[in-house]
Amino acid sequence: MSVIYDRxxxxxxxxxxxxxxxxxxxxxxxxxxxxxxxxxxxxxTARRIGLCDRVCDTVAEAVAGADLVVLxxxxxxxGDVAAAIAxxxxxxxTVSDVGSVKAAVIQAVGTHLPDNVHFIPAHPLAGTEHxxxxxxxATLFDNRWCLLVPVEGTDPDALHxxxxxxxxxxxxxxxxxxxxxxxxxxxxxxxxxxIAYTMVGVADDLRRVTDSEVIKYSAxxxxxxxxxxxxxxTMWRDVFLTNKDATLEILGRFTEELFxxxxxxxxxxxxxxxxxxxxxxxxxxxxxxAGQDTDAPDFGRVKAVR
Amino acid sequence: MSVIYDRxxxxxxxxxxxxxxxxxxxxxxxxxxxxxxxxxxxxxTARRIGLCDRVCDTVAEAVAGADLVVLxxxxxxxGDVAAAIAxxxxxxxTVSDVGSVKAAVIQAVGTHLPDNVHFIPAHPLAGTEHxxxxxxxATLFDNRWCLLVPVEGTDPDALHxxxxxxxxxxxxxxxxxxxxxxxxxxxxxxxxxxIAYTMVGVADDLRRVTDSEVIKYSAxxxxxxxxxxxxxxTMWRDVFLTNKDATLEILGRFTEELFxxxxxxxxxxxxxxxxxxxxxxxxxxxxxxAGQDTDAPDFGRVKAVR
Numbered sequence: 001m002s003v004i005y006d007r008x009x010x011x012x013x014x015x016x017x018x019x020x021x022x023x024x025x026x027x028x029x030x031x032x033x034x035x036x037x038x039x040x041x042x043x044x045t046a047r048r049i050g051l052c053d054r055v056c057d058t059v060a061e062a063v064a065g066a067d068l069v070v071l072x073x074x075x076x077x078x079g080d081v082a083a084a085i086a087x088x089x090x091x092x093x094t095v096s097d098v099g100s101v102k103a104a105v106i107q108a109v110g111t112h113l114p115d116n117v118h119f120i121p122a123h124p125l126a127g128t129e130h131x132x133x134x135x136x137x138a139t140l141f142d143n144r145w146c147l148l149v150p151v152e153g154t155d156p157d158a159l160h161x162x163x164x165x166x167x168x169x170x171x172x173x174x175x176x177x178x179x180x181x182x183x184x185x186x187x188x189x190x191x192x193x194x195i196a197y198t199m200v201g202v203a204d205d206l207r208r209v210t211d212s213e214v215i216k217y218s219a220x221x222x223x224x225x226x227x228x229x230x231x232x233x234t235m236w237r238d239v240f241l242t243n244k245d246a247t248l249e250i251l252g253r254f255t256e257e258l259f260x261x262x263x264x265x266x267x268x269x270x271x272x273x274x275x276x277x278x279x280x281x282x283x284x285x286x287x288x289x290a291g292q293d294t295d296a297p298d299f300g301r302v303k304a305v306r
Numbered sequence: 307m308s309v310i311y312d313r314x315x316x317x318x319x320x321x322x323x324x325x326x327x328x329x330x331x332x333x334x335x336x337x338x339x340x341x342x343x344x345x346x347x348x349x350x351t352a353r354r355i356g357l358c359d360r361v362c363d364t365v366a367e368a369v370a371g372a373d374l375v376v377l378x379x380x381x382x383x384x385g386d387v388a389a390a391i392a393x394x395x396x397x398x399x400t401v402s403d404v405g406s407v408k409a410a411v412i413q414a415v416g417t418h419l420p421d422n423v424h425f426i427p428a429h430p431l432a433g434t435e436h437x438x439x440x441x442x443x444a445t446l447f448d449n450r451w452c453l454l455v456p457v458e459g460t461d462p463d464a465l466h467x468x469x470x471x472x473x474x475x476x477x478x479x480x481x482x483x484x485x486x487x488x489x490x491x492x493x494x495x496x497x498x499x500x501i502a503y504t505m506v507g508v509a510d511d512l513r514r515v516t517d518s519e520v521i522k523y524s525a526x527x528x529x530x531x532x533x534x535x536x537x538x539x540t541m542w543r544d545v546f547l548t549n550k551d552a553t554l555e556i557l558g559r560f561t562e563e564l565f566x567x568x569x570x571x572x573x574x575x576x577x578x579x580x581x582x583x584x585x586x587x588x589x590x591x592x593x594x595x596a597g598q599d600t601d602a603p604d605f606g607r608v609k610a611v612r
Contacts, residue, residue: 192527198564200586215592221498224530230590233583258504265546277539280506284536286521
């Protein structure tokens with residue numbers, strides 16, 4: 001593959017940024033990649049492991065001359081970072097992000113950016129429960145979706161170029177409108193994460209069952225929840241606070257359904273339960289057929305993290 | 307290893323029974339293993355793949371002369387199966403089961419068995435989302451817990467012998483009182499399964515998000531829920547109907563906590579969310595340290611199912 005951007009700046013050096021770096025290197029997609037992280041320790045780690053061609057001590061230095069700047073910070077920090085980089089952006093540059101929420105990020109970032117740059121929000125649907133600069137790997141985006149959420153008046157060439165970068169990093173690219181994105185993700189990611197966090201918290205609280213029993217006898221089901229509930233607390237706090245309406249809507253529906261199933265358990269309505277559990281199997285088959293998971297319960301990520 | 311039971315009968319030939327057969331063969335733990343399943347198709351499949359040394363067409367034939375009979379049917383079917391085998395049991399035989407609920411099984415099975423057999427309920431904490439005679443594999447129980455739930459007056463020798471069998475199949479063995487077992491499992495398995503089923507059902511219902519979007523963009527979180535929600539509907543219907551009180555108690559606590567988190571989202575209380583999400587990380591670390599999951603998200607089962 002050939003170079004798509006001469007210079008790329010990654011702001012924030014966690015799981016996604018570090019995976020983007022390794023994926024761009026794998027594909028030879030960027031000339032020079034600069035990186036910036038707010039924490040001294042993260043920058044030191046990045047330098048030690050060779051993450052980014054050049055790790056910068058200021059955000060101004062990192063974005064200077066960059067053709068593409070990608071904001072890889074928690075959603076709640078996007079606005080401040082956009083304000084900080086705005087005076088230093090190269091005219092004609094593209095600014096993108098990888099946040100899990102789009103409407104709030106467009107609002108927070110869009111207001112700060114000058115008119116002479118292209119702002120193209122993005123969201124790669126890929127991740128693990130691990131975080132930090134050492135958690136990234138080149139194959140994270142392979143065969144995963146990256147959703148581009150272009151705002152009104154987006155330059156088609158700039159959009160096409162960013163799309164080529166994500167394809168080069170292994171992703172399938174689609175575009176979606178911001179509000180719809182936030183609803184779809186509330187269903188497929190945000191509500192499930194809150195639910196997993198809640199269930200793990202309940203287990204931790206229960207005095208009649210000891211923590212060691214919960215841990216020792218954690219069966220399939222709970223064990224999977226604990227993995228989800230090990231995800232980065234700051235990232236997820238920001239997701240829920242910025243995708244508030246869609247998340248609360250889905251949780252409301254979830255509670256309704258849960259109450260109906262609880263009533264079926266209480267009244268002994270086995271037919272209702274059996275029919276419900278049969279229906280949910282079909283969705284699983286669909287996901288496997290769509291290539292977004294394997295029949296083997298490894299989430300298609302084992303090779304990468306081993 | 308040496309033979310622990312000369313003859314073992316497996317009643318019901320799904321994931322657990324088929325895994326027990328392959329694990330017993332691997333360890334040379336049983337002389338002859340007979341098998342029975344109610345469905346003609348299941349018995350035919352078992353014969354075709356060599357599951358059991360002898361597949362019997364009647365339950366009476368399967369248990370005749372058996373030193374150990376293991377009931378591997380859904381919890382709701384245990385009572386009827388116990389009634390069917392009772393007249394044909396060899397005096398001194400041990401009868402056990404692998405049901406996910408113990409108090410209800412003890413009630414349902416215990417009333418049918420003659421006094422001259424040993425009844426020792428058991429529950430191996432192992433499984434996958436797959437079911438049926440072809441889903442079993444010899445390593446399913448390796449390093450997993452099997453909980454024995456002895457009833458009053460259990461013969462220590464019979465208990466020790468069954469314990470040795472499970473250890474020979476790779477499991478760690480512990481004993482637990484029936485009601486406590488049912489509460490612990492409600493937390494670590496039953497409530498999480500109902501929650502996963504519910505969330506997948508919600509996604510399927512939502513008209514503003516299409517099924518194909520749910521499938522295509524299923525991110526980590528939801529994807530894991532769909533795997534849990536692909537588990538056997540009959541088995542899980544019976545679990546909820548027979549472990550009603552403990553499951554409803556845990557779901558009640560879950561709903562309370564979920565409402566508190568929803569309120570934190572609604573009011574924008576980021577500190578509450580962040581503190582909650584940080585606490586749940588510790589449980590995950592405990593499970594990995596206890597060897598019940600790996601840091602790589604493969605649930606320790608990839609080798610087995612590949």
